[in-house]
Amino acid sequence: MSETAGEYRDLFENAPCGYLTIGPDGRIVKVNATLAAWTGFAPDKFVGGRLHQFLNMAGRIYYETHIAPLLRMQGFFHEFALDFETAAGERLPVIANAAERRGPDGGVLFTALVVIKAADRRRYERQLIASRSELQQGLASERETAELREQFIAVLGHDLRNPLAAIGAGAGILQRSAALQGERELRVIDMINTTVARMADLIDNVLDFARGRLGGGITLSRDADRPLKPVLEQVVDELRTASPRRVIETSFDITDNIDCDRTRIGQLASNLIGNALTHGAPDQPVRVGAKTVGGKFELWVANAGEPLPAAAMAKLFEPFFRGEVRRSRQGLGLGLHIASQIARAHGGRIDVTSEPDETRFIFTMPLHPLEALPLRQTST
Incomplete structure (x- = not known):
C-alpha cells in the first residue's frame, strides 16, 4: 500500500464524522471507524445490514417515509436529522447528508452517507422550541389579562353612569326649587353640575379608550345634512x-x-x-x-x-x-x-x-x- 493510499484510508477511518457506503441493493458495504465507535457496533456488524436497522424507531419511520423516497427521486438529501440507536440502546442524534453515485448507464453504483453528531445542536433546538412555547403561553396570558382589565374598565364605566345621572337629576331639581334662593346654595349646585359634567366626560373617555383597545374602535354616526x-x-x-x-x-x-x-x-x-x-x-x-x-x-x-x-x-x-x-x-x-x-x-x-x-x-x-x-x- 502506498503512503498516499494509507493517508486516504486513515482520513476515511478516523475522520471527525461518520461515513457509510450503501450498495445499489440498499445494503451497507463499508463503514468507517468513527461511526463504529460512536454507535458501539463493530464495522462487520454494519456490513450487509440496512441503514434503518441502526436507527431508533422514530428514525426508522422517518427514514422509510421521507428520506428513502426523496433519495430515490432526486439522488441526494441534505441536513436531515436522524437518531441512531447505539449498541447500549441509547439515542445518538446526528445530522445526515447523502448522495448517490451513478454509472454511465444511469444505474446506481453506491450511495455515500455522511453523519455528524448533533447532540448539542438538537438539545439547543429543543430548548429553543420549549422557550418559544413558554413565551407564547406568557404572551397569551398577558393578552388575556389585558383584555380582562379593559373589559373591567368598560363595565365600570357603564355602571358609573347610573349613579352619576341620579346626582345630576337631583341637582337639577334643587336648582329649580323655589326654596333655594340663597347665593351660597346656588353656588354649591353649580359646582355639583360642573363636577357631574366633568365626571361624565371622564367616563366617556374611558369607555372610548377601552372600546378602541378591545378592537371596536371609535364608532361614527355620519350626517352631511345638518350644520356643524x-x-x-x-x-x-x-x-x-x-x-x-x-x-x-x-x-x-x-x-x-x-x-x-x-x-x-x-x-x-x-x-x-x-x-x-x-x-x-x-x-x-x-x-x-x-x-x-x-x-x-x-x-x-x-x-x-x-x-x-x-x-x-x-x-x-x-x-x-x-x-x-x-x-x-x-x-x-x-x-x-x-x-x-x-x-x-x-x-x-x-x-x-x-x-x-x-x-x-x-x-x-x-x-x-x-x-x-x-x-x-x-x-x-
Missing part, C-alpha cells in the same frame, strides 16, 4: 360656563356641508379646547377657529404659554400621557388620545405646532372622507 357650527358653538358655551374666568375667542366660517359625526367632532373640539384651557397661560385667551376651504374642514385651537418640549411633542397623543410641564392633576391623560382617534376615524389628522408665543392644534379632514390618514405631529 351650532355644535361647536354649544361646546364653547359649555366650556365658558365651566371656566368663567377664562376667555375663549371664536371664529367660525363653515360654508359647506361636512360628512361627519357631529357629536364626535364636538367631543374632539371639547378635548382640544379643554387641553388649551388646562395648559395655556391663564391670563391669555384660548382662540378657536373652524372653516371649510379647498374640499377640507379645518378646526384649530390655540393658546399662549410656554412651548411644548420635544419629548412631550412625541408623546402627546399617547394614552395616559399628561406631560412634564404644567402637569394637570385633573383628568386621565386620555383627551388628546381620544381626539386623535376621532380624527383618524374621520379620515383626518391632527397637526401640532408649538412656538414661544403660541401652541396650536389643527384638525384637518376631507369634507367627504374615504379612508383614515396617519396622525402627524409637527413642531417649529
Whole structure:
C-alpha cells in the first residue's frame, strides 16, 4: 500500500464524522471507524445490514417515509436529522447528508452517507422550541389579562353612569326649587353640575379608550345634512360656563356641508379646547377657529404659554400621557388620545405646532372622507 493510499484510508477511518457506503441493493458495504465507535457496533456488524436497522424507531419511520423516497427521486438529501440507536440502546442524534453515485448507464453504483453528531445542536433546538412555547403561553396570558382589565374598565364605566345621572337629576331639581334662593346654595349646585359634567366626560373617555383597545374602535354616526357650527358653538358655551374666568375667542366660517359625526367632532373640539384651557397661560385667551376651504374642514385651537418640549411633542397623543410641564392633576391623560382617534376615524389628522408665543392644534379632514390618514405631529 502506498503512503498516499494509507493517508486516504486513515482520513476515511478516523475522520471527525461518520461515513457509510450503501450498495445499489440498499445494503451497507463499508463503514468507517468513527461511526463504529460512536454507535458501539463493530464495522462487520454494519456490513450487509440496512441503514434503518441502526436507527431508533422514530428514525426508522422517518427514514422509510421521507428520506428513502426523496433519495430515490432526486439522488441526494441534505441536513436531515436522524437518531441512531447505539449498541447500549441509547439515542445518538446526528445530522445526515447523502448522495448517490451513478454509472454511465444511469444505474446506481453506491450511495455515500455522511453523519455528524448533533447532540448539542438538537438539545439547543429543543430548548429553543420549549422557550418559544413558554413565551407564547406568557404572551397569551398577558393578552388575556389585558383584555380582562379593559373589559373591567368598560363595565365600570357603564355602571358609573347610573349613579352619576341620579346626582345630576337631583341637582337639577334643587336648582329649580323655589326654596333655594340663597347665593351660597346656588353656588354649591353649580359646582355639583360642573363636577357631574366633568365626571361624565371622564367616563366617556374611558369607555372610548377601552372600546378602541378591545378592537371596536371609535364608532361614527355620519350626517352631511345638518350644520356643524351650532355644535361647536354649544361646546364653547359649555366650556365658558365651566371656566368663567377664562376667555375663549371664536371664529367660525363653515360654508359647506361636512360628512361627519357631529357629536364626535364636538367631543374632539371639547378635548382640544379643554387641553388649551388646562395648559395655556391663564391670563391669555384660548382662540378657536373652524372653516371649510379647498374640499377640507379645518378646526384649530390655540393658546399662549410656554412651548411644548420635544419629548412631550412625541408623546402627546399617547394614552395616559399628561406631560412634564404644567402637569394637570385633573383628568386621565386620555383627551388628546381620544381626539386623535376621532380624527383618524374621520379620515383626518391632527397637526401640532408649538412656538414661544403660541401652541396650536389643527384638525384637518376631507369634507367627504374615504379612508383614515396617519396622525402627524409637527413642531417649529
